Amino acid sequence: MAALDNAAAASGAGGVASAGYRWYLASQVLSIVGTMMSYTALFWLALHLRPGGAPALAAVDAAQCLPMLLFSRRAGIIVARHRAARVAMLTQALQAAGALAIGFPLLAGRMSIWYLVPLCFVIGCVQCVDLPARQTFMFDLTGPGQLRRGSSLFATVTGLAKLAGPGVAGIIIAASGETAVFFINAASFLGVIAVLGRLSRQPVRTGAGASGPTGASGPTGASGPTGHAAPPDAEATAIRRFRWLLDLPREVQAAVAMALLVGGFGLQFSVTNPLMASRIFHLGSVGFGLFGTFIAVGGIAGNYYSSRRKDPGPLEFIGWSGVFGVAECLAAVMPVAWAYDVIMVALGAATQLFAVSATVYVQQATPAAQRGPALAAYNAGFIGFVPAGAFVVAAIAATAGTRWALVGPGLAVVVGAIALAARARAAVPAEAAKATEGAAPADAATATPGPLP
Numbered sequence: 001m002a003a004l005d006n007a008a009a010a011s012g013a014g015g016v017a018s019a020g021y022r023w024y025l026a027s028q029v030l031s032i033v034g035t036m037m038s039y040t041a042l043f044w045l046a047l048h049l050r051p052g053g054a055p056a057l058a059a060v061d062a063a064q065c066l067p068m069l070l071f072s073r074r075a076g077i078i079v080a081r082h083r084a085a086r087v088a089m090l091t092q093a094l095q096a097a098g099a100l101a102i103g104f105p106l107l108a109g110r111m112s113i114w115y116l117v118p119l120c121f122v123i124g125c126v127q128c129v130d131l132p133a134r135q136t137f138m139f140d141l142t143g144p145g146q147l148r149r150g151s152s153l154f155a156t157v158t159g160l161a162k163l164a165g166p167g168v169a170g171i172i173i174a175a176s177g178e179t180a181v182f183f184i185n186a187a188s189f190l191g192v193i194a195v196l197g198r199l200s201r202q203p204v205r206t207g208a209g210a211s212g213p214t215g216a217s218g219p220t221g222a223s224g225p226t227g228h229a230a231p232p233d234a235e236a237t238a239i240r241r242f243r244w245l246l247d248l249p250r251e252v253q254a255a256v257a258m259a260l261l262v263g264g265f266g267l268q269f270s271v272t273n274p275l276m277a278s279r280i281f282h283l284g285s286v287g288f289g290l291f292g293t294f295i296a297v298g299g300i301a302g303n304y305y306s307s308r309r310k311d312p313g314p315l316e317f318i319g320w321s322g323v324f325g326v327a328e329c330l331a332a333v334m335p336v337a338w339a340y341d342v343i344m345v346a347l348g349a350a351t352q353l354f355a356v357s358a359t360v361y362v363q364q365a366t367p368a369a370q371r372g373p374a375l376a377a378y379n380a381g382f383i384g385f386v387p388a389g390a391f392v393v394a395a396i397a398a399t400a401g402t403r404w405a406l407v408g409p410g411l412a413v414v415v416g417a418i419a420l421a422a423r424a425r426a427a428v429p430a431e432a433a434k435a436t437e438g439a440a441p442a443d444a445a446t447a448t449p450g451p452l453p
Helices: 002-011 019-048 053-081 084-108 113-142 144-176 179-199 234-246 250-266 269-280 285-307 316-332 337-365 368-384 386-399 404-446
Strands: none
Touching: 019 053, 019 084, 019 113, 019 144, 019 179, 019 269, 019 285, 053 084, 053 113, 053 269, 053 368, 053 386, 084 113, 084 179, 113 144, 113 368, 144 179, 144 285, 144 337, 250 316, 250 337, 250 368, 250 386, 250 404, 269 285, 269 386, 269 404, 285 337, 316 337, 316 404, 337 368, 368 386, 386 404
16 A cells, blocks of 8 residues: 555655546555445345335335435535545445355344344445545545546446446355455455545645635535624525535536436335346346446446547436436337346446436536535435435335336336426527627727717
8 A cells, every 4th residue: 555655655646647546546446346235135125125126126225325315414514624535545444344244144144124224224324424524535545536447447437346346246146155255355345445544645636625615615605614693594595404414516416306306216226127127037046146247338328428428418417317217218128038138238338328417517507605505405416305206216126017117217217307408498598698788788888989070
């Protein structure tokens, strides 16, 4: 690790080319392999624990994602008040402890759904802070100018790790059960913790961290973490809890809305894929794991394409969400497993293109003082509504059938994308007219009078 200090000192913090970025990327590759293996094992375990089935899958999924809805704004404040690298180092260590907390009871043969669901909620609370910490840390590493390229390249390389994770997990589960997967996942966090520990000692690059969510203004525009303001009354506090969302730019609100539809209801593959594998295609753990592998293949392609595009506009993430919805509807009617795998590739690409374009746009379209709340709102929509979506999708699967659990969310995403695209296009002429009206009086006032006759 001594080489890390020397390389970082030699290269400074030059965005994507910095040594810190490369070390962080390398450590995350190993960690992502373990994480994807753990996700595969977790939902396969939930499917086979009593009572099992769609309700158990929905309960585990909801428990992990509910904290993002409940505590995302508080998590953004925590990240804003502390060094992002140090917060991420702590959350990574706690997630490793969470993997061990699943592995040891499995090893002792004392696992139950009543233990697993509350533990997933605790792990979700940790991930609620971990996600904005890593997003802010990426901003610190790359700066605003290279944020899209850095995020896309990061997702492309780590996407290669996602290829291996589900497939390897399926093989290990078939050979020895789920227990070994969780111990491997716990060990995979060690490299990330070590790298973050080293990088946390490096100075934050001026113009990146200072202007981002970790800036002195804080996520709510207050006087900073050390300022002392008069405590607001209960009514003012209640108003502020919702007003901060309404004060975000209109396009950012659209990104939050689409994140809710895509992430909260469309991306319920932790519920639908086990059901499609076991009930529709009659596959085992290996076939189920390959579904996640093909999603990762599409994610790599989408991230590589995203890294070569310019900064996103307000219509780009809406367009990719529409593509996602159409692909999800097509997945529902696939007659054989290999055709379903092909659609999983398209869904993986559309998911990453939406996520990267929306996240980058949210960070670039908001002032520094609003960047923390904007990310909190986006994360709450993309992940926080997964609990509600999980139970809705599970209910659809139980009442109408597994295939309709894909069709319903897909159609909702398509309708939402069409509505927001129409709204965005209608707003362009109105804004242009306002700009023209504002410019006309100014032109008249500054015009040079001609010679008098």
